[in-house]
Amino acid sequence: MELSYWELKNWFTNVDYTIVGSGIVGLHTALRLRERFPTAKILVLERGILPQGASTKNAGFACFGSLSEILEDLKTHTEEDVIALIEKRWKGLQLLRKRLGDQAIDFKPHGGYELFLKEDEFGFNDCISKIPFINEVLKPLFKADVFAKEVDRFGFENINEYLIFNPFEAQIDTGNMMQELLKQAVAADILILNQQTITSYSDLGNKVEVALHDFSFKTQKLLFATNGFAESLTKGAVKPARAQVLITEPIDGLDIKGTFHLDRGYYYFRNIGNRILLGGGRNLDFETETTTEFGQTKIVQNKLEDLLKNVILPNQSFQIAHRWSGIMGIGNSKNPVVSQLSENVFCGVRLGGMGVAIGSLIGTELADLI
Template identity: 45%
Template sequence: MISFWEKDTFTHYNLIVIGSGIVGLTTAIEYKEKHPNNRVLIVEKGTLPSGASTKNAGFACFGSLTEICDDLESMPKEEVISIVEKRFKGLKNLRNKLGDNALDFQQLGGYELITEEQTHYVNRMEEINEMLYPIFNDNVFSDRSEDIDTFGFNKEKVQKLLFNKYEGQIHTGKMMSALLKIVRQLDIEIITGTEIEEFYDLGDRVVCSSYNNRKKIDFYADKCCICVNAFTQQLLPQLEVIPGRGQVLITHPISNLPFKGTFHMDRGYYYFRNYGDRILIGGGRHLDYKGETTTELKTTKPIIENLISILNETILPDIPYKVDMKWAGIMAFGDKKMPIIKLLSDRIAIGVRMGGMGVAIGSQVGNELAQIISALEYQD
């Protein structure tokens, strides 16, 4: 039950954005900046964003060499180039919008550890550099195998080490805090702990319904943007958007940690980085695709043990450490890596399926989604 005052004040908007991750916040910000007099509401089902925006590894990356090669096996070359460009533009958008200090952005470079079984990928480095040259006006990948010893990696496990100077790392929490600061400055309203379970285009407006404590509350808007990524199937089961859990752990500080930067392994399925003198490592979803196709936020013993094994055997073979924390985030994948950005009706648009690259591509998706929904202003 709601009062007249609540109904009159808190249930009617020009735009409702469902989801408060990177895409949702960016969409609301870009729209509000174009239409400062319009009322905008963001609705988030969790206390904090529920997917991966505050639970990822903080990689400012766009794809490792082996991942791009792997994508070329199942995607047209033009599509692979397009998605790398979207990721690169998204990172530029994020940095321009928030500033490097607010992001704690550090361009320490990115590396990829190549095993003996993967050395054939190195033979394609010149081809991939040529393919990506129009985006960067530079060769992206180079051989830095001389750093294997410097970084202390197990040389029996790591045969080659590739380098990408354009990659960096961010502080995920600071990024989201900076986006929320802009949201508040623009007088965008946000409601957390409220899940939208139904939405309809009524022709002259959109209704979004929540059933908190079995009590229905309807929110109305001229337009609506759905930015729920990993949780898309709960609202739109017909879309090809599959959740994928990413498990992560971070160590206590390690004295004299011998490397800094972001690191990839095995087509992007494993990733690790330094955070100060700590190591953050995540991945292993491919070890149990079925089990990790879930929206359940928890870690599992087999995958955490696998990450620890990689730390022990490959990354830190001679350095003692202790695990400080472990957690999980939920990403979204599909039969294609290109995000879904489109109108569902005359008043409802969607931006989902970040393909595990939400930090990079999320702000670009938000920009494009805001442009789509702004083009419907004639309906106001």
């Protein structure tokens, strides 16, 4: 690419901060840097037409973990770690709402529900027995009980008659959220360039040389907010995890409102108006779904359709309107990686499928490493 004097001067000269990734973390990083450094030149580079990973592809859950997911985390993390993670997710959601406003993100506090298939009697009983304990440890944060047993009133089939309800969950409009973040970034004089892929970088001690496909430029600091694409940056501490999603055509008389979880968070669905969005299923084939390639597989899509037909929308006709996938960043630990990689290079990654909840906070923490 041949750049003009003007292009070099305005976009690639005297760059103070370069952020890689224009998703939830990247734009919150940029906005926080702008708050701290009002006159700095801030450049955001994005490899896709839109944020490439999951920020514009997620299901729009304003959640912090279903009961079975929290209990699963307690098997591999300390109680203190799990509580700290939930607190981060909750604080992140409040930060997101405060920055963007509930109206802009179409925040709907319908509450969240967890379903248990009939064959998962053990999982259901385990969760029910642990409700008092989890409510007790979360009470200092929420000042009220988080989880309660409720009778299914939605007409689901092949599940236990009781659901677990969480009044603190809500829905957002993912597209509106990202548009509002982009508007705020542009208004804050943050430069955003799409379809730009970094091929290499070199920390020179007093600045960083960043190579794109056709040329290179120098920046004072380089910050990576690439989550699911951060495996090589973090020496394998972050692994990509593909999430497959589908959405139905509008359904007459749909009486389902809220966010819903199934099987330790591996499946999730919600209404968008009178449509159902359903995603998940990577636990059917972890190896195939540990990928940065977008796309769908028959094994996952068939399972999603089976859940729609036999659990979520029994005795109702529906049509699939659209299918897509997103790339999350996960690892052996659910704790995000917010760290300094070298003198002038930093990263904020591994959101563990909780980008909506935790992304704003991780972006702020990443900016505050400077």
